[in-house]
Amino acid sequence: MNNKIFNLCIVFICINFVACNSIKSNDYKELERPNIVLILVDDLGWSDTSFMGNPVYETPNLDKLSNESVVFSNAYAPAANCAPSRACIMSGKNTPFHGIYTVGSSERGKSKNRKLIPTKNTVTLSDSIVTIAEALKKHGYTSASIGKWHLGEDPKTQGFNINVAGSHAGHPKSYFSPYKNKNIEDGTKGEYLTDRITNEAINFISANKEKPFFLYLPYFTVHTPLQGKQHLIEKYKSKIKNDQRFNPMYGAMVESMDDNVGKLLNSLKTLKIEENTIVIFMSDNGGLASVSTQFPLRAGKGSYYEGGIRVPCIIKWPKKIEKTKKTNAVISGLDIFPTLMDIVNDKNDYNLEGTSLLPLLTENKSVKERSLVWHFPIYLQGVNTKKDDARDSLFRTRPGSVIRKGKWKLHEYFENGELELYDLDTDIGERINLIEDNQEKAQELLDELNTWREARQAPVPKELNPDYSLLK
CATH class of the missing domain: 3.40.720.10 (Alkaline Phosphatase, subunit A)
Known part of the structure; x- marks a missing residue:
């Protein structure tokens, strides 16, 4: 009889041990x-x-x-x-x-x-x-x-x-x-x-x-x-x-x-x-x-x-x-x-x-290290010609894509295919366009941009606007 009581006690202790550990495990998962x-x-x-x-x-x-x-x-x-x-x-x-x-x-x-x-x-x-x-x-x-x-x-x-x-x-x-x-x-x-x-x-x-x-x-x-x-x-x-x-x-x-x-x-x-x-x-x-x-x-x-x-x-x-x-x-x-x-x-x-x-x-x-890409196939008008510090006085940006890879950052503009290349380590203000002296680097980044757009079927506007004043 004593053995039966002893065995029941052991079983009871084991059940409680498992239950307690289960609660602790759930609590741990909750904390995670x-x-x-x-x-x-x-x-x-x-x-x-x-x-x-x-x-x-x-x-x-x-x-x-x-x-x-x-x-x-x-x-x-x-x-x-x-x-x-x-x-x-x-x-x-x-x-x-x-x-x-x-x-x-x-x-x-x-x-x-x-x-x-x-x-x-x-x-x-x-x-x-x-x-x-x-x-x-x-x-x-x-x-x-x-x-x-x-x-x-x-x-x-x-x-x-x-x-x-x-x-x-x-x-x-x-x-x-x-x-x-x-x-x-x-x-x-x-x-x-x-x-x-x-x-x-x-x-x-x-x-x-x-x-x-x-x-x-x-x-x-x-x-x-x-x-x-x-x-x-x-x-x-x-x-x-x-x-x-x-x-x-x-x-x-x-x-x-x-x-x-x-x-x-x-x-x-x-x-x-x-x-x-x-x-x-x-x-x-x-x-x-x-x-x-x-x-x-x-x-x-x-x-x-x-x-x-x-x-x-x-x-x-x-x-x-x-x-x-x-x-x-x-x-x-x-x-x-x-x-x-x-x-x-x-x-x-x-x-x-x-x-x-x-x-x-x-x-x-x-x-x-990976490249970051921004794709913006539209126009965004300027706000303040002097303070915008934009590329031109009419728009804060025109249609284009941008890629940053390491210290290099390339801007591509779809209207005319113009490129700007900056070394952000030495020119965080993007004032000195290095495109002329770094054609190979620019082409490498441009190729990567094209591959990125093709993989996502990113739209690139090409149709000319008949209202554009320089077309008349």
Whole structure:
């Protein structure tokens, strides 16, 4: 009898041991699905934050974040303006795949100034395209898009459980309530939209802290209309005085954005989920040169010179990133999707065009050198002839493709086949065209561009525009 009791006790202990280990295993798996916060600021330039060296605009919270993270000095947006960049990030595919090249019509500027008939533009990301949110949903993530969507009327058709403020709109009617936005209720009169968006994001985090979540936080700021809090505007008026390189209204918006990023990060700490939350901070494209100079980079938003596509980028993940640093690794917004899939160990073939940054982040490995390509078969009109710092006074860019490989960057323009070649190691401002003395290198990059376009059936406009003034 005693032996039977003893055997039953042993069985009971074994069952409990297995059960406990099973719980621990499940808990461990839960920990291996980190919370994900992707902060995408609208039109924030590479040169617009103090952690990247701006001498005027104050971003103390981003400065602190940068000291706790991996900071990328060679980070690129997948496109030079809002909608195509966001479509690339969300889909992991470059512009020829989804056909979103700009906002609205591709026939920008005056017809008489356009030599070619531009490729037609797609304005909505197709629901058939798999997004980051849809891929993460298979791994048990609850997803929210809080802020500017710009790729359709509702991100909930593309994998997000929650949508706050997102629609096709590319900018707010007002940064102060009433917002006149159908997807966010107005707050008290004078409430500031950037504050409200952050509060909504914190509410989402608080409600989902016990399970893995994906928070996509695409702030409307610092996109126009330029509207800041009055006390900050006065502060920057005093700082800037008559220096035309800076804008006090813009400075106020940058600082408010920074205040809110700090508030969001503090909420992760307060809720005790900071350690297992990966935070990615990035801009969707370069800063608008007519508002804030992108020196030492050339041009700004809408241009495929460095000022239009090089952006600030920070990645923090306390649980996994042991060594914080500033790296010169060349990365793209296209790398976000594959990085997140690597993190959750998703082996599905989404045919993504970027590369996972996880080995760099967690093992301090280098990113394998690869070429980055931008394809823009349309026109984008100029804003300010003097401040645009563009190739000509009429357009921020004309139809063409651009490739960066190592230190070399080649621009090709479809209207006349002209090429520009720059050595970014010695000429980050793209002022000295080296095409004449480096024909072999230029041809190598041009051949690679042609191969890239052929593989993707990327459209190259060739039909002449009958309205073009020089044809008459």
